[in-house]
Amino acid sequence: MPTYKAKGLIIKSYRLGEADKIVKIFTPDMGLISAVAKGAFNMKSRFSGRLELYNVIDCEFSQGRTLDIVSQAEILEIFNGISGDFLKFNYTQSLSEMILKTQSEKAASYNLFKLTYLVIKKMNNIDDSNEVFLQMLLIFFMINFSKIMGYAPMLKCCTVCGCEMLKNPEIFSVKYGGTVCRSCSSGKSGIIFFNDEEMHLLTGLLSCRLEELTDFKVSYRTSSRILDLMAEYVSFHSEINLSSLAYLKKIHKNIV
């Protein structure tokens, strides 16, 4: 049976049958790998503790007829601050969902892997689950995800007529992929109006680095609105449905 090796981050795992475990591993060199770890749920399994969600692992796989098989796994790094924290877990799930729904198997995606790894590491390392900051991290991920996928929002000119936006842009269209000038926006459906704080956050996040995220001081209302917008934006342009964010919203409604 041919074998191969790969390093990556486990972004999904679930039980298969009595004791087997399916893992979906996002790797820089081979995209998404789905494999089965036979007997992983047995008490004395050699995989015990190694194939947990958000572990970074170095694996050897045997090529199977339908699914590849994990034959060896070594832990490189553990992000164990996520799964036990309700908010961190759910925001990280949204990020994983984007990868799972857009990335194909065996297609290298180094930049996207690096982005995913760094944002998940940050999610793991923050001390308290400040929800605004978790939302900012997810927005940061979505904006940079859209850049890598080639459809980053355009905010410097009108996406319909190309005119330069002289004042702060404030009218946005998901469908057109960015700001729209006042005259082009008239009569169009799906037009979104932003206030100054929302626009400032969106333009700021478009060019900021991960370590600069803490410089932004925004309200929960603003981060929630921009997160909703970016979720709609990524869903529309990648043609996916992000169900984990809808779940988070439902939970919030029940709490409030």
Ligand SMILES: [Zn+2]
């Ligand atoms: Zn225009």
